[in-house]
Every structure is written in structure tokens, then in C-alpha cells.
Amino acid sequence: xxxxxxxxxxxxxxxxxxxxxxxxxxxxxxxxxxxxxxxxxxxxxxxxxxxxxxxxxxxxxxxxxxxxxxxxxxxxxxxxxxxxxxxxxxxxxxxxxxxxxxxxxxxxxxxxxxxxxxxxxxxxxxxxxxxxxx
Numbered sequence: 001x002x003x004x005x006x007x008x009x010x011x012x013x014x015x016x017x018x019x020x021x022x023x024x025x026x027x028x029x030x031x032x033x034x035x036x037x038x039x040x041x042x043x044x045x046x047x048x049x050x051x052x053x054x055x056x057x058x059x060x061x062x063x064x065x066x067x068x069x070x071x072x073x074x075x076x077x078x079x080x081x082x083x084x085x086x087x088x089x090x091x092x093x094x095x096x097x098x099x100x101x102x103x104x105x106x107x108x109x110x111x112x113x114x115x116x117x118x119x120x121x122x123x124x125x126x127x128x129x130x131x132x133x134x
Contacts, residue, residue: 067093069104072085080112080113088104112124
């Protein structure tokens with residue numbers, strides 16, 4: 001009887017954990033993500049493009065080489081993400097504007113993410129758009 005009750009308790013606990021949202025599996029929050037590549041092309045921004053995710057408020061803030069940026073994001077399932085209402089300051093910085101516009105344009109296209117070995121990969125459906133490191 002004791003083993004039966006223990007088995008029921010374990011099944012109940014396992015099922016409770018299964019009902020929790022998946023989004024905690026690949027946590028985006030708690031660190032700065034520094035852009036290292038746009039569409040497989042390394043960037044030489046010396047840490048000038050960074051994102052910080054607030055998973056509680058579902059907001060992301062950071063810097064896009066020259067300008068400050070912020071957006072709302074939505075997590076769906078364990079690996080899907082979209083960015084909405086992306087806003088940016090409008091300063092001009094010589095030699096950085098093309099990469100900045102490419103970063104912002106790619107953020108609008110993001111639909112999926114993956115975190116492996118301290119790296120954050122942002123994809124459209126299947127195409128790698130942006131790569132960040134912790």
C-alpha cells in the first residue's frame with residue numbers, strides 16, 4: 001500500500017510540472033546578449049549591439065550599435081518568439097547605420113529562438129537571422 005501511495009504522489013507531481021509553461025526551458029532573461037553575427041556574417045561592433053530580456057514584463061531593451069532600442073516580445077511554446085512595437089532612438093552614427101538597420105529589420109522577422117552553449121540564435125522560420133553570446 002505504501003508503494004502504491006508513493007507511485008500516486010510521483011505521478012501527481014510529474015503531471016503538475018507538465019502543466020507549467022515551457023518558456024522557462026530556454027531562459028532569455030538574467031543576462032546581456034551581445035550580437036556576434038547578422039545572417040552568418042560576423043559583426044565588428046565591439047559589444048555595441050546588446051539585448052536584455054525581461055521575461056516577467058515581456059520586454060526587451062538594448063542598444064543597436066548606435067541607438068537605444070526597446071520592444072515587446074511574445075513567447076509561444078518552448079522555442080517560438082516574436083517581437084512587436086520595436087522602437088529606436090534616431091541618432092546618426094557614421095559607419096554603423098547599415099548594420100543597425102539590418103539588425104532592426106531582422107528582429108521584425110524573428111519567429112523562433114534557440115540557446116546552445118551560451119549562444120542565442122534567432123531565426124525566421126528556418127533561416128538564421130541573428131546570433132548573440134552571453
